[in-house]
Amino acid sequence: MFLRKYWLPLSVFIVAICAVGLYLLATQPPKDPIVIYKPVEPLPKSEAKAPVGDTSQGGHFHADGTWHGEPHDPTAAPTVSKLATVTPIAFADGVHPTSTSSNPLFADGVPEHLQCPPEFIDVYGREDKENIIRKTMPIYDEILEKWNPNRPIANLWDAYIEHEKWYRENADPERAEFFGAAGRVDWLVQQWLDYPEIVALLAEDKPRASDMLRVEIGLFDPDWNAFTLPDGSGRTFRTDDDKKYVFTWSSSREKPDGGVTSRTRTLTEGPMNGDPNAEVIEIDLDTISDAELEQLQGWNFNINPYTTGLYK
Numbered sequence: 394m395f396l397r398k399y400w401l402p403l404s405v406f407i408v409a410i411c412a413v414g415l416y417l418l419a420t421q422p423p424k425d426p427i428v429i430y431k432p433v434e435p436l437p438k439s440e441a442k443a444p445v446g447d448t449s450q451g452g453h454f455h456a457d458g459t460w461h462g463e464p465h466d467p468t469a470a471p472t473v474s475k476l477a478t479v480t481p482i483a484f485a486d487g488v489h490p491t492s493t494s495s496n497p498l499f500a501d502g503v504p505e506h507l508q509c510p511p512e513f514i515d516v517y518g519r520e521d522k523e524n525i526i527r528k529t530m531p532i533y534d535e536i537l538e539k540w541n542p543n544r545p546i547a548n549l550w551d552a553y554i555e556h557e558k559w560y561r562e563n564a565d566p567e568r569a570e571f572f573g574a575a576g577r578v579d580w581l582v583q584q585w586l587d588y589p590e591i592v593a594l595l596a597e598d599k600p601r602a603s604d605m606l607r608v609e610i611g612l613f614d615p616d617w618n619a620f621t622l623p624d625g626s627g628r629t630f631r632t633d634d635d636k637k638y639v640f641t642w643s644s645s646r647e648k649p650d651g652g653v654t655s656r657t658r659t660l661t662e663g664p665m666n667g668d669p670n671a672e673v674i675e676i677d678l679d680t681i682s683d684a685e686l687e688q689l690q691g692w693n694f695n696i697n698p699y700t701t702g703l704y705k
Contacts, residue, residue: 489511490583491503491507491509491579491583494583494587495587496542496586496587497542498540498542499540499586503586506532507535507536508582509529509532509578509582509583510528510529513525513528513529513578513579514578514579515577515579516577516578517564517565517568517570517575517577518570518576518577518578518581519568519570519576520568525578529578529582532582533592536585536586536589536592537585537593540586541589541590542590546590546591546594546699547699547701547702549588549590549591550697550699551700552588553587553591554606554609554610556587557572557573557606557610560574560577560584561575561610564577571612572603572606599635600633600634600635601634601692602699604617604618604694605692605694605698608694609697615694615695616694617694618631618632618633618691618694619631619693620632620662622678623642623658623660623678624640624642624644624678624679625644626678628683630686630690631692631693632662632690633663633692634663635671635672636663636671636672636673636691637662637663637671637672637673637674638661638662638663638673639659639660639661639673639676640659640661640662641659641675641676641677641678641679642657642658642677642679643657643658643679644656644658674689676689
């Protein structure tokens, strides 16, 4: 009885539900398909690229792998002022103080093994001399052998002197040494990195270069090596710091009875450093000419051979 009575309304209701369902299926946009990505290992970087600084192909790779088509000009004067970056603080903003250099061969940064050993930051040479020499001499040797761009000395001398003055002015006066980055190890390594040409000069043209350096930074008077010869001629002579001079001359004196006594006098001058093996120059002031005397004397430190082009 129930189905007979309500079959028509139920049929209409079921048809209506089917119609709504079909409508919703037709109008709702499909969902994005699910994609499963398989992880892929990155390919290893090539190890075959040219080393940093290589100029064999007319250019070189930088540390980040980019190719620089033009080689750095090794004769150019440095363009980066170390006066603005070197400070008495051990690690400024966490940056190792010798990790950069104005030397063009270190345009990509200083290799870690050439940087000052961390234990020697803010340490002065006299405080641990044997250990310092043992650990820094390999750095010194490699810089001079492999990282010297051989720029003209005249392009570098003034900047080197300004930096040397800065080091002396900012050094701890209780710990500083006579000269050479004021004896502070990390500053000394910085000088090696920035100016290997000057460092080599101080070894090759010693003692003139070190004496000229002392004059330039105000430790010596330019006429420190000049004195008046004792023979009464009034002539001036300049000594060399690595030579010993033996001057001889005759002197005479009237005796009370009218006679004359004469004798030979001797004066020994130098060297300042007291080197017992210094070359001995014997000069007879009675016979030597002014021209010969000029050839034997040392440098006039009122003239700087490294900025005037006189040094060859």
